[in-house]
Amino acid sequence: MKKQKKKKAPKKVKGLTSSQVEFFRKKLEGLQEDLMQTVGKKREEALPDSEVGDEGDVAAQSVQRDLVFELTDNEKRLLDEVEAALRRIEKSKYGICESCSDKIKIIRLKFMPYARYCIKCQARFEHR
Numbered sequence: 001m002k003k004q005k006k007k008k009a010p011k012k013v014k015g016l017t018s019s020q021v022e023f024f025r026k027k028l029e030g031l032q033e034d035l036m037q038t039v040g041k042k043r044e045e046a047l048p049d050s051e052v053g054d055e056g057d058v059a060a061q062s063v064q065r066d067l068v069f070e071l072t073d074n075e076k077r078l079l080d081e082v083e084a085a086l087r088r089i090e091k092s093k094y095g096i097c098e099s100c101s102d103k104i105k106i107i108r109l110k111f112m113p114y115a116r117y118c119i120k121c122q123a124r125f126e127h128r
Protein backbone atom coordinates (compact mmCIF):
# COMPACT_ATOMS: atom_id res chain seq x y z
CA MET A 1 0.00 0.00 0.00
CA LYS A 2 1.38 3.26 -1.03
CA LYS A 3 0.48 6.34 0.80
CA GLN A 4 1.66 9.28 -1.07
CA LYS A 5 1.53 12.67 0.36
CA LYS A 6 -0.20 14.75 -2.17
CA LYS A 7 0.57 18.05 -0.72
CA LYS A 8 1.25 20.65 -3.27
CA ALA A 9 4.70 21.81 -2.48
CA PRO A 10 4.66 25.56 -2.29
CA LYS A 11 7.67 27.32 -3.59
CA LYS A 12 9.62 27.57 -0.42
CA VAL A 13 13.05 28.53 0.59
CA LYS A 14 14.98 25.67 2.01
CA GLY A 15 15.37 26.21 5.68
CA LEU A 16 13.67 29.54 6.14
CA THR A 17 10.04 30.45 5.91
CA SER A 18 9.14 33.18 3.49
CA SER A 19 8.30 35.54 6.31
CA GLN A 20 11.70 34.94 7.82
CA VAL A 21 13.31 35.61 4.50
CA GLU A 22 11.27 38.77 4.22
CA PHE A 23 12.46 39.84 7.64
CA PHE A 24 16.09 39.41 6.64
CA ARG A 25 15.54 41.03 3.29
CA LYS A 26 14.28 44.15 5.03
CA LYS A 27 17.16 44.02 7.44
CA LEU A 28 19.65 43.68 4.61
CA GLU A 29 18.07 46.44 2.62
CA GLY A 30 18.23 48.74 5.63
CA LEU A 31 21.84 47.82 6.14
CA GLN A 32 22.56 48.40 2.48
CA GLU A 33 21.04 51.85 2.66
CA ASP A 34 22.98 52.78 5.77
CA LEU A 35 26.22 51.62 4.25
CA MET A 36 25.64 53.46 1.02
CA GLN A 37 24.94 56.61 2.94
CA THR A 38 28.03 56.21 5.06
CA VAL A 39 30.21 55.51 2.06
CA GLY A 40 28.69 58.43 0.18
CA LYS A 41 29.13 60.79 3.08
CA LYS A 42 32.70 59.77 3.65
CA ARG A 43 33.49 60.22 0.03
CA GLU A 44 32.06 63.71 0.13
CA GLU A 45 34.17 64.52 3.14
CA ALA A 46 37.24 63.08 1.53
CA LEU A 47 36.79 64.88 -1.73
CA PRO A 48 35.86 68.44 -0.98
CA ASP A 49 36.04 71.01 -3.75
CA SER A 50 39.74 70.81 -3.47
CA GLU A 51 40.82 73.22 -6.15
CA VAL A 52 41.21 76.01 -3.64
CA GLY A 53 43.53 76.09 -0.67
CA ASP A 54 47.25 76.29 -0.17
CA GLU A 55 49.81 73.53 -0.38
CA GLY A 56 49.50 72.59 3.28
CA ASP A 57 45.81 72.00 2.95
CA VAL A 58 46.28 69.84 -0.06
CA ALA A 59 48.76 67.64 1.76
CA ALA A 60 46.50 67.35 4.76
CA GLN A 61 43.61 66.55 2.51
CA SER A 62 45.40 63.75 0.77
CA VAL A 63 46.32 62.17 4.09
CA GLN A 64 42.74 62.47 5.18
CA ARG A 65 41.59 61.05 1.89
CA ASP A 66 43.75 57.96 2.28
CA LEU A 67 42.36 57.44 5.72
CA VAL A 68 38.80 57.83 4.59
CA PHE A 69 39.31 55.49 1.68
CA GLU A 70 40.70 52.92 4.01
CA LEU A 71 37.64 53.20 6.20
CA THR A 72 35.36 53.19 3.22
CA ASP A 73 37.04 50.05 2.02
CA ASN A 74 35.69 48.04 4.94
CA GLU A 75 32.25 49.41 4.40
CA LYS A 76 32.40 48.65 0.73
CA ARG A 77 33.37 45.10 1.49
CA LEU A 78 30.45 44.83 3.87
CA LEU A 79 28.22 46.36 1.25
CA ASP A 80 29.35 43.67 -1.18
CA GLU A 81 28.45 41.02 1.36
CA VAL A 82 25.05 42.57 1.90
CA GLU A 83 24.40 42.73 -1.83
CA ALA A 84 25.52 39.14 -2.25
CA ALA A 85 23.10 38.13 0.49
CA LEU A 86 20.27 39.94 -1.29
CA ARG A 87 21.15 38.08 -4.46
CA ARG A 88 21.01 34.83 -2.53
CA ILE A 89 17.53 35.77 -1.40
CA GLU A 90 16.55 36.24 -5.05
CA LYS A 91 17.91 32.81 -5.84
CA SER A 92 16.23 31.25 -2.81
CA LYS A 93 19.59 30.31 -1.43
CA TYR A 94 19.52 32.58 1.51
CA GLY A 95 20.38 31.05 4.86
CA ILE A 96 22.17 28.13 3.25
CA CYS A 97 25.87 27.70 3.84
CA GLU A 98 27.81 28.22 0.61
CA SER A 99 30.33 25.64 1.64
CA CYS A 100 28.42 22.68 3.07
CA SER A 101 24.83 23.56 2.06
CA ASP A 102 23.77 23.26 5.64
CA LYS A 103 21.30 25.62 7.18
CA ILE A 104 22.71 28.69 8.80
CA LYS A 105 21.22 29.17 12.22
CA ILE A 106 18.69 31.95 12.55
CA ILE A 107 20.47 33.30 15.58
CA ARG A 108 23.60 33.71 13.47
CA LEU A 109 21.69 35.41 10.72
CA LYS A 110 20.24 37.82 13.21
CA PHE A 111 23.70 38.92 14.17
CA MET A 112 25.05 38.69 10.67
CA PRO A 113 22.28 38.73 8.10
CA TYR A 114 24.86 38.62 5.33
CA ALA A 115 26.56 35.47 6.64
CA ARG A 116 27.66 33.19 3.80
CA TYR A 117 28.67 30.23 5.85
CA CYS A 118 27.37 28.29 8.78
CA ILE A 119 29.22 28.70 12.01
CA LYS A 120 31.11 25.44 11.54
CA CYS A 121 32.48 26.35 8.15
CA GLN A 122 33.25 29.88 9.25
CA ALA A 123 35.25 28.56 12.18
CA ARG A 124 37.08 26.19 9.88
CA PHE A 125 38.02 29.03 7.53
CA GLU A 126 39.20 31.20 10.36
CA HIS A 127 41.40 28.57 11.90
CA ARG A 128 43.06 27.57 8.72
Ligand SMILES: [Zn+2]
Pocket: 097, 098, 099, 100, 101, 102, 117, 118, 119, 120, 121, 122
Ligand atom coordinates in the same frame (compact mmCIF):
# COMPACT_ATOMS: atom_id res chain seq x y z
ZN1 LIG B 1 28.75 25.12 6.35
